[in-house]
């Protein structure tokens with residue numbers, strides 16, 4: 154190889170490396186492991202069956218920080234199959250897997266009940282999954298159940314609720330105060346399940362928690378059985394949630410709890426409310442939790458009926474800050490307003506008027522628990538709407554100006570580090586901007602709709618159309634576009650899929666009589682409509698981001714300068 158060729162090769166090599174590096178910088182795609190794919194995608198061993206019901210029994214060994222349990226999974230075949238992928242994270246150990254009870258089989262189009270035959274199933278535990286081989290191929294419509302016995306030392310959470318795992322704390326008097334937080338980490342950190350958000354148990358779940366007699370155990374939904382186990386110092390609390398539930402929301406709480414109750418007369422009738430707190434906090438809780446009923450009324454106004462009347466509403470003191478566990482919300486905000494006493498909207502003051510954890514985590518009952526994203530890449534569906542529920546709550550009690558200020562104040566938390574939507578199929582969440590930027594995006598779209606009745610109908614429509622469903626971003630986008638009276642796709646693309654903040658350039662004509670507008674720093678076709686003149690003049694944009702012209706005057710110019718307070722854009726005057 155002569156010198157010239159070597160030089161060309163080197164240049165070419167450098168060029169290829171540079172372009173690869175450049176592409177990597179542009180996409181900044183993280184690397185994903187085989188375990189991420191097994192967990193995040195619906196492969197052939199997960200997609201043929203649909204979970205109907207989880208029946209979970211767990212006995213924690215509080216001293217040794219270990220658990221033992223049995224989980225019966227009731228499922229139906231939606232296509233033929235005989236190998237199931239269950240998720241169960243290391244270092245938990247499966248002891249045996251058997252079939253249990255009667256099950257149904259489809260014979261000549263009819264469901265027939267079969268007698269109880271116990272089978273021991275072959276299984277293989279590797280990485281964070283368990284592959285179970287059934288004794289026969291299930292046919293479409295078959296209903297079957299398997300029971301998994303397991304034990305071990307589950308991952309312990311170091312900084313719950315952010316890292317996830319079991320939380321083995323003590324209360325002020327030294328009594329055990331134990332719970333679990335597994336959003337992100339996944340329910341398979343403590344019980345075997347299909348750990349994918351697309352498959353919620355259609356008929357809910359039962360959670361039986363076995364604890365020492367001196368302690369109380371709480372779960373989701375309603376207490377259906379309280380049983381002292383004979384010849385032991387143990388009591389079993391059995392809780393039942395009737396509605397479909399995210400597996401990460403199924404949570405035990407164990408401690409020296411006291412209970413007080415209330416009833417809401419809401420949009421669907423009587424809703425039972427249960428509060429559970431440690432004994433020393435009863436008085437503080439009775440004061441702070443007065444916010445719950447007005448909050449539920451406010452959210453029913455904006456979003457429609459509370460989605461889980463059958464299961465009640467519960468707020469439970471937890472050994473961590475808080476989490477949206479369905480019909481069993483975790484609370485740990487020190488019985489103070491704000492977010493641990495601080496205002497997440499900067500110094501607007503509105504964030505200190507109410508308890509962040511009560512409001513935000515309860516908002517998730519509508520967005521997150523009622524409507525759930527199938528893939529966690531689409532977690533904005535949970536967090537953007539729920540973060541926006543804070544603005545709506547503020548508006549309901551303190552008015553529109555307060556809501557605008559609160560929403561604008563949240564912008565200081567926006568990072569624009571990466572897109573809000575994550576990578577699909579690999580158990581990957583997008584940017585934490587799904588909270589405050591997502592909330593600002595919804596507020597922006599609301600102002601562009603410029604019709605509060607239509608906007609509220611849109612929110613009610615979402616919670617009705619996708620009632621107790623798992624969804625994709627596309628479904629939510631299509632619904633918004635079909636009901637908003639405008640196709641917001643380019644706007645959604647801009648805020649969910651890029652990190653640029655559009656700039657609105659405005660130009661005053663030489664004769665000072667008219668003003669025209671142009672969007673820059675945005676995707677092609679970005680066309681967010683704007684309203685001026687006290688919401689009577691609409692500015693519309695073509696596919697090149699150019700607007701119609703409007704009459705210029707001093708009041709309008711001032712209004713234009715303030716548009717960035719209502720719409721998440723920057724505004725710049727362009728000289729002629």
Ligand SMILES: [Zn+2]
Pocket residue numbers: 477513517535536539
């Ligand atoms: Zn949240």
